[in-house]
Amino acid sequence: MNIGQIAKRSGISAKMIRYYEQTGLIAPVQRSAAGYRVYSDQDLKTLQFIVHAKQLGFATEQIKALLGLWLHEHRQSASVKHLAQQHIQQLKQKIASLQHMVAVLEQSVAACAGDEHPQCCILDQLEQGV
Structure with a gap:
């Protein structure tokens, strides 16, 4: 998917997606030979995760922590629960x-x-x- 397609599917503007990449909220994505960003289904899931976390009022730093836990398969649910309780x-x-x-x-x-x-x-x- 290109940035326009993933923006439409995620409900996040292309500008915001680029901002998320600049700030490290999402990892830099692969680029095509022409230099265009190429997004995967996992990138879409990550953006949807961010949307849902923002809907619950989590701040950017909290979302970074939650993403780290979400992507780490050996996480402890106690860590997630603690973040949610703080929030x-x-x-x-x-x-x-x-x-x-x-x-x-x-x-x-x-x-x-x-x-x-x-x-x-x-x-x-x-x-x-x-």
Whole structure:
């Protein structure tokens, strides 16, 4: 497959695939005699793995670690579980932070008159910090 074909099949843009290769997220692929990248079915599986990991919110460094474990047939599932547990904790922290933001904004919006006057407690709160 060429880069256009694998981009279409994986749902990842050609630019992003090249970026993944530059950053080491995916290994450099073989090139044709003309210098074009040639991708295999395994490369497609790797890109799909990356897509699925990104959908779950894993960061690039976490995905690199997961890929390393996925490709290492003598891995220990405990290592994978540990990475996933760490990620769950990070997600929970993000959720708590987002819930706090919503609560602060809801409080500001409820206190805002929302009329023709210039005074706005939302802007005041942003000026003062949350």
